[in-house]
Amino acid sequence: MSRYFVRRILATIPLMFIISIFVFMFIHLIPGDPARTIAGLDAEEWQVEAIREEYGLNKPIVTQYVDYMVKLFHGDMGESMKSFTPVSELIAERMPQTLKLVFAGVLWAPILGIFIGVMSAIKQGKIFDHVCMLIAITGLSAPGFWLGLMGIQIFSVQLGWLPSGGLDSWKGFILPSFTMGCGIMAVLARYSRSSMLETLREDYVRTARAKGQKESLVMFSHAFRNSLIQVVTILGLQIGGLLSGSVLTETVFSIPGMGRLLTDSIQFRDYAAVQGLLMLFALQYVLINLVVDLLYGVINPKIRLD
Amino acid sequence: MADIQKNEQQQNTAFESNYIDENIKADQSSKAKAFVKKFLKRKTAVLGLIIIVLLIIIAIIGPYIAPYQYDAYDYANALQGPSAEHLFGTDHYGRDIFSRMLVGARLTLGVSLSAVIVGAALGTVLGLLAGYYGGIIETLVMRGSDVLFSFPDILLAIAIVAILGPGIINVLIAVMVFTIPSFARIMRSATLAVKGSLYVEVAQSLGCKDSRLLFVHIFPGTIQSLIVNFTMRIGSAIMAAASLSFLGFGANVTEPEWGAMLSQGRNYIGIASHMVYFPGLVIFLTVLAFNLFGDGLRDTLDPKIK
Amino acid sequence: MVQERLLTVNKLRTEFFQSKKSSVTAINEISFHLDKGEILGLVGESGCGKSVTSLSIMRLLNFTSGKVTKGEVIFDGEDLQKISENEMRKIRGGKMSMIFQEPMSSLNPAMRIDKQMIEGIRLHTNMSKEEARKHASKMLSQVGIPDPERVLKNYPHQLSGGMSQRVMIAMAMSCNPQMLIADEPTTALDVTIQAQILELMKKIQQEEGMSILLITHDLGVVAEMCTRVIVMYAGEIVEEAPVEELFNHPTHPYTEGLIASVPKLGSGVKVLPSIPGSVPDLSMLPKGCRFAPRCKYATERCRNEEPDLFQISANQKCRCWRQER
Numbered sequence: 001m002s003r004y005f006v007r008r009i010l011a012t013i014p015l016m017f018i019i020s021i022f023v024f025m026f027i028h029l030i031p032g033d034p035a036r037t038i039a040g041l042d043a044e045e046w047q048v049e050a051i052r053e054e055y056g057l058n059k060p061i062v063t064q065y066v067d068y069m070v071k072l073f074h075g076d077m078g079e080s081m082k083s084f085t086p087v088s089e090l091i092a093e094r095m096p097q098t099l100k101l102v103f104a105g106v107l108w109a110p111i112l113g114i115f116i117g118v119m120s121a122i123k124q125g126k127i128f129d130h131v132c133m134l135i136a137i138t139g140l141s142a143p144g145f146w147l148g149l150m151g152i153q154i155f156s157v158q159l160g161w162l163p164s165g166g167l168d169s170w171k172g173f174i175l176p177s178f179t180m181g182c183g184i185m186a187v188l189a190r191y192s193r194s195s196m197l198e199t200l201r202e203d204y205v206r207t208a209r210a211k212g213q214k215e216s217l218v219m220f221s222h223a224f225r226n227s228l229i230q231v232v233t234i235l236g237l238q239i240g241g242l243l244s245g246s247v248l249t250e251t252v253f254s255i256p257g258m259g260r261l262l263t264d265s266i267q268f269r270d271y272a273a274v275q276g277l278l279m280l281f282a283l284q285y286v287l288i289n290l291v292v293d294l295l296y297g298v299i300n301p302k303i304r305l306d
Numbered sequence: 307m308a309d310i311q312k313n314e315q316q317q318n319t320a321f322e323s324n325y326i327d328e329n330i331k332a333d334q335s336s337k338a339k340a341f342v343k344k345f346l347k348r349k350t351a352v353l354g355l356i357i358i359v360l361l362i363i364i365a366i367i368g369p370y371i372a373p374y375q376y377d378a379y380d381y382a383n384a385l386q387g388p389s390a391e392h393l394f395g396t397d398h399y400g401r402d403i404f405s406r407m408l409v410g411a412r413l414t415l416g417v418s419l420s421a422v423i424v425g426a427a428l429g430t431v432l433g434l435l436a437g438y439y440g441g442i443i444e445t446l447v448m449r450g451s452d453v454l455f456s457f458p459d460i461l462l463a464i465a466i467v468a469i470l471g472p473g474i475i476n477v478l479i480a481v482m483v484f485t486i487p488s489f490a491r492i493m494r495s496a497t498l499a500v501k502g503s504l505y506v507e508v509a510q511s512l513g514c515k516d517s518r519l520l521f522v523h524i525f526p527g528t529i530q531s532l533i534v535n536f537t538m539r540i541g542s543a544i545m546a547a548a549s550l551s552f553l554g555f556g557a558n559v560t561e562p563e564w565g566a567m568l569s570q571g572r573n574y575i576g577i578a579s580h581m582v583y584f585p586g587l588v589i590f591l592t593v594l595a596f597n598l599f600g601d602g603l604r605d606t607l608d609p610k611i612k
Numbered sequence: 613m614v615q616e617r618l619l620t621v622n623k624l625r626t627e628f629f630q631s632k633k634s635s636v637t638a639i640n641e642i643s644f645h646l647d648k649g650e651i652l653g654l655v656g657e658s659g660c661g662k663s664v665t666s667l668s669i670m671r672l673l674n675f676t677s678g679k680v681t682k683g684e685v686i687f688d689g690e691d692l693q694k695i696s697e698n699e700m701r702k703i704r705g706g707k708m709s710m711i712f713q714e715p716m717s718s719l720n721p722a723m724r725i726d727k728q729m730i731e732g733i734r735l736h737t738n739m740s741k742e743e744a745r746k747h748a749s750k751m752l753s754q755v756g757i758p759d760p761e762r763v764l765k766n767y768p769h770q771l772s773g774g775m776s777q778r779v780m781i782a783m784a785m786s787c788n789p790q791m792l793i794a795d796e797p798t799t800a801l802d803v804t805i806q807a808q809i810l811e812l813m814k815k816i817q818q819e820e821g822m823s824i825l826l827i828t829h830d831l832g833v834v835a836e837m838c839t840r841v842i843v844m845y846a847g848e849i850v851e852e853a854p855v856e857e858l859f860n861h862p863t864h865p866y867t868e869g870l871i872a873s874v875p876k877l878g879s880g881v882k883v884l885p886s887i888p889g890s891v892p893d894l895s896m897l898p899k900g901c902r903f904a905p906r907c908k909y910a911t912e913r914c915r916n917e918e919p920d921l922f923q924i925s926a927n928q929k930c931r932c933w934r935q936e937r
Contacts, residue, residue, distance in 0.1 A: 018453050029469045137601070141594035143545055145552055146586030149572060153579045200675075203717040209672055210712075211732040211783070212705035215697075225722050240458030247464065248549055252572075263553050266468045274468050282456040301722060301767040 004297045004304065012290050016283070023279045024068050027271055028061070038081065038271060077276035082268045087276040090261060097167060097257035098246050101180060104173050105242045109181030113188030114231060120189070121196035121227075122219055132189065139186030144245060148179035148252040165254035176253045180245050184238045192231045199227040229300045236292035240285040344606045351602020357595035365411040372405035376562050385578040395580040397570065403584055410562030415592075417474060417563075418543040421481035425543075426536050428482075429489025434528070436490065437497025438520055448494070451487030460484075460549050467555040474557040477550050481543050492535050493528055500527035530607045537600035541593040548589050564589050615647040617686075618791055618823050619669070624683035626661075626668045628676075636895045638664045640847045641683065646791065651817060651824045653838035653855070655831065655870070659891050661847040662827045666793045669825075670710055671700050688790065706736040709784035713796040715776035719768035726764035729783050736787040751782040755812055774805035778812070785816060791823045798833065810837060831874050835859060840927075843867050846892055846902040849921060853928040863930040865907045901933070909934060 027034045035052040036043070052058045055078075056067055071078070077087035116136070120129040155175060156164035163172045199205065200223050208222040209215075247259030254260075258277060265273035297303045346352060369376075374392075380400030388395045394403035436447035457465055466480035500506060501524060509523050550556045551565025552572075559566055564585045571581030622643050627635040639661040646652050654662050667673045668680050671692060685692040688707060692700065704710075712718045720728055729748035733739060739747060745764070752760035755778040768776060777797060784792055794813065798806035814837060817824055826837055834841055834855065841858045843851040843866065851864040862868045869887040889906035892898060898905050904914040913933055921931045 015449075015452055015456070018449060019456050022453050026465075026469060031470065137594065137597055141541065141597050142590045143548055143552075143586060143593070145549065146568065146582070146590065149568075149575055149582045149586065150579075153575055153582065157576050157579070203712060203714055204720040206672060206675075207712065207718045207780075208720070208731075209675065210670060210704055210710045212701045212703070212735050213731065214701065222720050222723075226720070229722065237455075237458065244457075244459040244461035244464075247461065248552065251553060262464065263555075266464070267554065278457065278461075278465055278468075281461055285456050285458050299722070301724075302769050305767060305770065 005294055008293050008297065009290065012286055015286060019282045019286070020069060020072070020279070021065065023275055023282065024065050026275050026278065027055070027057075030271070034271075038269065072279070077279070078272040080265075080270055080273050082265070082270040082273070087273050090273060091258060091276060091280060094256060094258045094261045097255055098243075098250070098259060100167060100173075101176055101246050101249060101255065101257060102239075102242050104177035105180035105184065105245070106239060108177070109185040109242075110188050110235060110238065112181075113185035114192045114228070116185070117189040117192030117194075117231075118196050118224055118227070120193045121200065124197060129193075133193070136186040136189040136193075139182045140190070142182070144179050144183055145248040145252050147182055148175060148249060151175045151178060152252070167255055172253075176249050176255065179249050179252065180242055183245065184241055187234075187238055187241075188231065191234055192227060195230040196223060196227040198230075199223045202226070225299075229296070232292060232296045232299065236289035239288050239292070243281060243285060243288075341606060345602060348602040348605065350598045351606075354595040354598030354600075354602065357591060358599060361411060361415060361592060361595070364408060365415045368408035368411045372402075372408045374402035374405040376406045376409040377401065377560065385574060385581075387578070387580055394584040395578065397567070397581055398574060398578075403567070403581065406562035406567060407564065407585065407588060410564055410567065413474070413557065413561060414544065414547065414564045414589075417478050418481065418540060418547050421478045421547070422485050422536065422539050422543045425482040425485025426489050426532070426539065429486040430493050430532060432486070433490040433493025434497050434520060434525065437494040438501060438516075438524065444494070447490055451490050454483070454487040460546050463546050463550055464553070464555070467550060472555040474561070474563065477547055477556045480550065481546050484546055485539055485543060488539065489532075489535060492531050496528035496531045497524055500524050503527070534600055534604040534607065537596055537603055541596035541600065544589065544593050544596070615650070617645055618648045618650075618688060619646040619825075620684075620686040621645065621665075621669065622684045622686065624665070624668060624680065624685060626664050626673065626678055626680050628678045630677070638678065638847055638894060639668065642844070642847075642849050643683075644842050644849065644852065646823050646825055648790070648823055649817075649821050650840065651814075651826055651838045653834040653841040654825060654827045654844060655829065655834055655841060656844035657829060657891050659894075660844045662829075662844055663795055665844070666710065666795050666825065666827055670704060670708065670793065671697075672704075702736070705732050705784075705789075706787050707789055708791045708793070709787070709789040710793040710795065711777070711780045711784050711797050714800050715780050716768065716771075716773055716800070718780060719771075719776055721768050723767070724764070725766055725768070725771075725779055729764070729779075729786060732783055733786050747786065748782070751786045752779065754816070755779075755782045755785070756808075757782070773801050774809065777801060777805075777809055781809070781812065781816070785820070788820065789822060791825065792817075793825045793827070795827045796829070797826075799828070799830070806833075813837070831870060843870070846897065847894060848902060848931065849929075850903065850931045851929065852921075857925075857928055863924060863928065863935050864903075864932050865909055865934075866903050869906075901931075 030037050033048075035048045035055070035057050038055075039048045039051050056064050059067075075088055077091070079085070080087055080090055083090070116132050120132040123129045151162075152164045152175065155162040161171075162174055163169070164175075166172050167176070202223075204226075205218060205223050208218045213222075244259075246257060247262060249255070250257045250259040251263060258280070261273065262277045262281075264270075265277065378401060380396070382400065383392070383396050384398055384400040386392055386396045386400075392402050392404065394407065397403055397406070432447045436444040454462055463477075463480040463484045466483055467476055470476040470479060506519065506523050506527075509519055514523065547556065548565030548568065551563055552569045554569060556569075557563035557566045559570060568582055568585040568589070571578070571585065574581050620643075623641040624639060624643070625637060625641050626639045627637050629635045642661075642665065644652070654665065656662050664673070664678065667678070669685050669687075669692070671680075673679065680693060683693070687703070692703070695703075719725070726745055726748060729751070730741060730744040733744040733747055734741070737744070737747075749760040749764060752763055757763050757775070757778055763771065763775070763779065771779065781797075792813075797813070798809050801809060810833060813824065816822075824837075826833070828834060838855050840854050841852070842849055843858075843864065845866050851858070851862070851867045853863075858867065859871060862871050866887070869885070872885045873887065875884055887906055892902060892905070898915070900916045900918055901907070901910070901914045902918070904910040907914065911933070917933075919931050919933045919936070921929050922935050924930050924935045
């Protein structure tokens with residue numbers, strides 16, 4: 001029973017290992033001499049040398065990696081090159097905002113998306129289906145940040161109902177959460193519709209009807225449950241999308257979260273902060289996917305009992 | 307005498323192969339006709355195609371039909387709303403937004419299209435090799451795309467721009483890399499599916515060479531998933547490029563790239579919302595057109611849907 | 613002995629709609645009956661409308677693009693085409709139940725067997741959950757499953773094909789149906805398992821005295837199981853006869869061909885005869901007799917006029933001009 005779970009958890013270890021190499025290599029992938037890039041073009045040679053020394057860039061690359069990992073396991077992501085505070089502190093300060101934002105999106109978008117998709121499949125070919133799918137493809141195609149800006153224009157500037165930025169009150173959450181969730185709702189609506197349509201063609205749905213089961217229960221306890229198993233497989237990808245969507249949403253609504261920190265750090269060439277943030281984003285994403293995969297194992301007996 | 311016989315034989319075989327070719331051609335042309343007929347029934351997909359064709363025409367002739375010079379400053383007329391003279395209004399330098407968008411179509415579409423074409427080509431080759439040969443190649447390709455996938459969505463593109471620095475060429479590279487893993491994965495599974503099919507096994511047992519097997523027998527079998535994913539990916543590439551520009555990593559602010567225009571308009575949302583409205587709307591319509599077209603293609607190619 | 617009618621199908625026609633206007637007629641005005649305690653075989657090649665017939669009787673086509681457009685289905689004195697969906701639901705799985713061709717995919721993969729069986733039982737009886745579970749266990753041992761308690765706790769993917777079909781039969785039998793429709797119940801199974809399942813069905817049929825409508829393309833199965841046989845071709849009944857009559861004196865050329873193509877031991881025939889051609893596309897039916905293009909006896913008349921289903925003796929009917937009386 002637990003073999004799948006153990007295997008799945010163990011599989012994240014090599015993945016995290018490769019990701020850590022990738023993120024570590026980040027500084028070395030910058031074209032040219034990284035120390036020179038960090039120091040700036042007009043820096044003196046001794047300054048560049050000092051930076052090389054400080055970041056250990058003059059040591060062999062394997063030693064550098066080992067040092068980096070040892071520090072990382074102690075929660076040390078280096079020091080910001082801009083504010084000279086530890087990166088871990090910077091991130092810890094910003095993280096709650098991003099998590100709140102992601103949570104505000106996760107709370108409604110997947111549920112509404114799956115609901116719309118399943119209902120569309122049941123009412124396939126009817127007006128309801130067409131309208132829902134039109135909404136879904138619109139949500140999929142509209143840039144989230146544009147929707148957010150238009151939301152600000154209408155609800156903050158014109159009507160003055162909602163704040164244009166910040167997450168200070170519940171009202172502040174409405175527009176950002178809408179901006180974040182729109183895309184994932186659309187994707188899930190489309191995906192769960194096609195998955196439900198596929199399930200409705202299955203033999204066991206016919207069996208349930210042949211038993212004399214009510215149509216609503218045929219849909220719910222036979223078709224829906226099985227189509228959900230497929231939907232869950234893409235849920236991780238979508239929640240990960242929320243995470244990266246936070247970069248744009250935070251910019252639109254001037255929310256000081258991890259996404260803003262990332263774009264600011266890139267602009268200031270604060271590579272230590274960028275490195276730390278990328279590591280953390282990837283880690284979060286891998287963890288989300290792990291949780292979703294474990295959930296998949298729980299609801300799919302074929303995997304659980306294998 | 308022997309020569310004549312040989313000659314005759316050759317003629318015979320030539321005749322036969324010709325005959326077969328014609329048969330196949332006739333079959334293919336009737337298939338193509340049936341495909342077009344089926345496709346034309348999907349009105350939204352046809353609408354998408356029409357918009358795409360229009361956009362391509364605009365990208366080609368845009369600079370010649372623009373009513374104003376795209377970079378002509380006119381401070382007297384700055385931040386004007388839409389009017390008969392300025393269809394989409396003017397920006398903070400008094401430049402005509404409509405003209406800028408016409409000229410910028412090249413840039414925006416060009417970047418996304420070329421990024422997807424190159425990314426798709428690389429991803430396809432990697433996916434084909436991974437699916438066909440398996441073993442170490444497969445492990446490398448799949449682990450590699452796992453790592454790239456660990457930076458969900460636009461985060462990967464942001465990471466690449468962080469390494470390479472801002473600029474339109476770097477956005478192109480970022481979007482390209484962002485495209486590779488999805489093609490590699492899809493092509494790998496498509497290749498695996500085709501590889502397991504009977505006709506490939508037959509070709510294999512007849513002693514077909516690897517390269518021939520790959521490109522003559524396997525590749526055509528995967529082309530459907532390739533085409534559909536390609537169309538869908540253009541939409542997301544445009545979105546990713548626009549997002550990067552919006553975050554300030556893309557085109558130079560003087561360039562009429564749609565995402566960059568939107569990004570500038572953000573500062574004037576309170577007083578000149580048309581600066582955000584029109585570029586965003588056009589990006590939305592473009593992405594929508596590619597998504598509608600891709601949906602239509604997928605449904606037409608899918609034998610399960612009538 | 614007077615036979616009691618259980619099911620009468622009268623001029624039933626089912627069409628599949630591609631759009632509101634264009635449709636393909638899958639079964640065209642077929643009429644037959646099924647007596648109490650009888651096993652009736654419904655034979656034909658794939659695509660001839662056998663399965664559509666069964667789904668039309670059960671009214672399970674409403675969920676597809678198919679629709680019964682004409683005729684009546686009288687079951688136990690009630691016209692099933694006229695009653696409401698609610699009443700129909702009470703009959704489905706209750707008085708009339710059905711088993712399918714693919715037992716493995718016919719069971720819900722995400723639900724344990726006990727839940728799936730209890731669901732059906734409780735829909736048609738007032739048993740409590742515990743009683744229903746006990747009943748399910750009893751049904752499973754009745755269909756020859758040695759450790760019903762273990763199977764009840766299993767998920768479908770943990771069962772073999774033969775086991776799944778036994779579960780399906782137990783499920784179908786659990787509410788004492790008067791009639792069982794078995795749609796190719798053994799086609800997907802191994803030959804040895806096929807024989808076991810057929811034997812089981814026959815045993816249960818004799819014990820419970822119910823009627824079975826057995827749909828198959830396998831004449832061997834028919835010979836073993838049925839009392840009476842209906843042969844279908846391209847959506848129509850072409851011959852109806854008691855099983856001995858059918859095998860000894862087939863009257864329709866199609867039946868003749870079907871029987872001739874069954875291999876027989878020791879007959880000394882080296883090449884097995886087959887029927888030339890294939891089943892016609894239902895949207896492009898030939899004029900005249902539907903079988904004419906493949907028939908070795910076909911005449912000009914056959915190619916132009918469609919024959920009726922002629923009554924050629926007390927209990928044999930045949931749709932062929934050669935049998936015109």
